[in-house]
Amino acid sequence: MTSTYFTPGPAALYPTVTQHIIQALQDNIPSLSHRSNEFRSIYQDTFEGLKELLNLPDGFGIFFLGSATEIWERIIQNCVEEAAFHLVNGAFSRKFHEFSQLLRKKAYKQEVDFGKGFDVHNIDVHYKAELIAFTQNETSSGVSTSLETIYKIKDNNPGRLVVVDAVSAAPYPVFDFSKIDSMFFSVQKAFGLPAGLGVWIANEKCLAKAESIEAKGIGTGTYGRLTQLWKFFEKFETPATPNVLGIYLLGKVVRDMLAYGIDKIRQETDLKAIMLYDYLRESTIFDVFVQNPEHQSNTVIVADTLKPAKPILQALARKGFMVGGGYNKSLEQIRIANFPATSVEQMETLIEALQEIEDSYI
């Protein structure tokens, strides 16, 4: 039986990925030198596609690393001399904060309970922070932070770098890049690609910060130094051999998303989220975990299960639906990804399956 993956990452492949992989194999993409014109064309094409998809202005570079986790490390090394400020509301934002500690920075944080979110009124940026780190979509709890909140914090802190972890969200949010200095994601979430590639977008203020840190003789890493990444980006190369196939596939999927229409993808994401939240709210065995509607993620939807989660996950698997287990093991939860790779029809069939399981408990 073919399964449909509503897992929050690695997730369902975007429907065109298989054909692009087969084409890549025919065209020897995995054997291309990363110092060849062919590779530079692939990098440039992926860059230009992402620039259009995300409405990215000039002055931003796009860099390819191994994972969003690696990008956490590179951002702290390159954009923080002494102090960072992290908004923590789940497992991934907590790890991002922990990375600042491990990298021997002053790592300030503001923390709210699992399942809660941030608004302008409960964010108090530490006065020493050079950088403010948002996890726009907390994959562990299904809590998102509104873009308006991020922008207001930037308006109130024009001298600080605002960086946005958009893992399991991008390309769904319509970011205004005049209000953020860096955004990053990994491709195995909402872009529907095999894992093994992190995409870091950063502006010239981030580069200037890295340069000023290096000028003081403070280490910013090795091949992942932003000064190196930027220098190579200017000729559409990377300092180390990258995931060439991953960059190629990302470029192809970005073009497919543009052809389908990114506005349409966002509208369908909204529709699928409404359908699922509506079902969960009225269900007798599920409930919406994130209570504040303004904090409910539209791309990772977390449900409390009023019956044990494990047999529900098993029943869903038997019906051909793979969804994520709860991240917080002390809670009975399931996590359902709502990414562009799954259609409105597939969401309808998932909800029918959830309803059948609900009926079986009556």
Add this chain to the structure above:
Amino acid sequence: MTSTYFTPGPAALYPTVTQHIIQALQDNIPSLSHRSNEFRSIYQDTFEGLKELLNLPDGFGIFFLGSATEIWERIIQNCVEEAAFHLVNGAFSRKFHEFSQLLRKKAYKQEVDFGKGFDVHNIDVHYKAELIAFTQNETSSGVSTSLETIYKIKDNNPGRLVVVDAVSAAPYPVFDFSKIDSMFFSVQKAFGLPAGLGVWIANEKCLAKAESIEAKGIGTGTYGRLTQLWKFFEKFETPATPNVLGIYLLGKVVRDMLAYGIDKIRQETDLKAIMLYDYLRESTIFDVFVQNPEHQSNTVIVADTLKPAKPILQALARKGFMVGGGYNKSLEQIRIANFPATSVEQMETLIEALQEIEDSYI
């Protein structure tokens, strides 16, 4: 026209890779959670296959990172408290040494000219070094270091960690892991896989070193700390989302190499190297670059071209053969990979093509 890739990396895919990718797509490998039993089975299978292929004893862990370049950084962070000693004889060993400097270690080195190699008599390990870094196969120059040399240096330095960069060599060399503490490689070279995965093999002495560095409050990184990698390895997981498809494909190709016979692969590698070196030595437009036979790599073979290299590379491409350009731009050279993915017959046809080009110059 289908081209045959004799490039030193990214290189020709191992002949079975395409079918394994298609099977992986059918089996939803790219959508598997890296916290699932299915992923743990993939990690375990790849670990056990590599253990058999490389004759790896107990007490070694195998860890998956983004590239061999990343592993340079992780090794220096985790296995060097103050001082490292690097043997430098080309672009890649030079970068490895530079990483030690960038990571603020005392980075000692011994250097020989491009195209020259190391023997026991010209290695004088700095007395402060905690770690000795060999680049067993210098991909830039086609110089290899004999395993006997590495083992003797280890015998003379039992208290120091000996680490071996086996990029563009493994799995060809028959390493005695009682004489080395760590070995690493990237998969897009002699394993014939798409780039985007580095494999780090390290023993418990490396782990103990990392623990002692951390106990002193010195930073060893974040997700790539050896203590973390090892803790997750013990349950066949990774701290960050890895290149799941890459790990799966590596495991499959390792099994294919075992089925074909690793001894047979090594014998064919020797045969192909002899054929190519014999041709180059007698050619009127090529010459063997590495003069000392004991330092000639069998997996990356570098030839001086007595005519300009660029038109020769173009003529080869027109005949369907992709080989590497010289790494040192001040020299007229070509680099030819001799990896398991290319057969004896393919090497014969390459040599015929080289001969035809030679004839055209007469």
